[in-house]
Amino acid sequence: MNMTTFLFYFFEVVAAASSIALIFIRNVFYGALLLISCLLALAGIYVLAFAEFIAVTQIMVYAGGILVVIIFGIMLTTKISGKPLVVEHTYLFSGALAGLSLLGLFIFYISKEPFDTNPISSSTGINSLNTIGIGLMTDFALPFEVAAILLLVALIGAAIIASSTKTKKM
Amino acid sequence: MFPIHHFLYLGALLFCAGLIVVITKKNMIMVLLGIELMLNASNLNLVAFNQFHPGTINGQMFALFVIIVAVCEAAVGLAIVIQVYRYYQTSVPGEVNELSD
Numbered sequence: 001m002n003m004t005t006f007l008f009y010f011f012e013v014v015a016a017a018s019s020i021a022l023i024f025i026r027n028v029f030y031g032a033l034l035l036i037s038c039l040l041a042l043a044g045i046y047v048l049a050f051a052e053f054i055a056v057t058q059i060m061v062y063a064g065g066i067l068v069v070i071i072f073g074i075m076l077t078t079k080i081s082g083k084p085l086v087v088e089h090t091y092l093f094s095g096a097l098a099g100l101s102l103l104g105l106f107i108f109y110i111s112k113e114p115f116d117t118n119p120i121s122s123s124t125g126i127n128s129l130n131t132i133g134i135g136l137m138t139d140f141a142l143p144f145e146v147a148a149i150l151l152l153v154a155l156i157g158a159a160i161i162a163s164s165t166k167t168k169k170m
Numbered sequence: 171m172f173p174i175h176h177f178l179y180l181g182a183l184l185f186c187a188g189l190i191v192v193i194t195k196k197n198m199i200m201v202l203l204g205i206e207l208m209l210n211a212s213n214l215n216l217v218a219f220n221q222f223h224p225g226t227i228n229g230q231m232f233a234l235f236v237i238i239v240a241v242c243e244a245a246v247g248l249a250i251v252i253q254v255y256r257y258y259q260t261s262v263p264g265e266v267n268e269l270s271d
């Protein structure tokens with residue numbers, strides 16, 4: 001078992017464990033930290049799957065952007081009282097039924113499907129980052145521009161929605 | 171290259187964990203965390219299947235745009251959560267049961 005294999009299964013176990021712990025955690029702040037550990041482990045898996053640019057984007061966007069936004073959201077939606085925000089659970093039976101039955105279906109069909117277990121050994125020879133840069137300007141130019149417009153619209157929309165100070169109810 | 175089944179099992183587990191979080195948690199921010207988890211499960215599958223085509227980057231580009239849409243969703247969703255909290259003084263989805271005053 002070489003180092004790469006060990007790292008791959010280590011990242012898989014970390015991602016799986018933190019996603020399962022996110023189901024049972026009751027503190028929202030710990031939940032955000034568990035999500036970030038899961039996403040960082042996923043970034044490690046992306047590196048081992050020859051997607052380095054996606055991994056760096058994942059780390060920058062999630063650890064740098066979404067974590068900060070989520071923690072601001074947690075702090076802005078708790079009454080300042082010193083005690084941690086504890087979340088209750090509802091619909092336990094229906095949630096477990098939907099999730100576990102879907103998981104069973106996925107596992108059944110994935111294990112039945114004979115994927116080509118030994119495809120082309122690796123993507124050596126192509127420079128993934130170079131290819132992505134060229135692709136963004138040629139084949140994917142339209143989605144790139146649409147994504148830029150979407151980001152602009154989301155920025156303006158989020159600022160306008162969050163800034164209007166209507167009077168409180170009651 | 172690692173066996174693709176292990177990527178797919180992890181993706182299935184992440185998706186189902188996100189679904190359970192979305193359904194069972196009584197807090198809007200936890201629901202948003204569950205949605206992020208589900209989007210990342212789909213990203214993992216896209217990146218994993220891109221390994222079958224070493225010369226192309228279509229799967230990786232799709233994953234990139236999924237990340238962009240996830241960012242927009244998180245920003246607008248949290249803005250809505252904050253505004254709903256200001257108006258109703260609660261962040262429990264079930265307690266917001268009227269559209270206007």
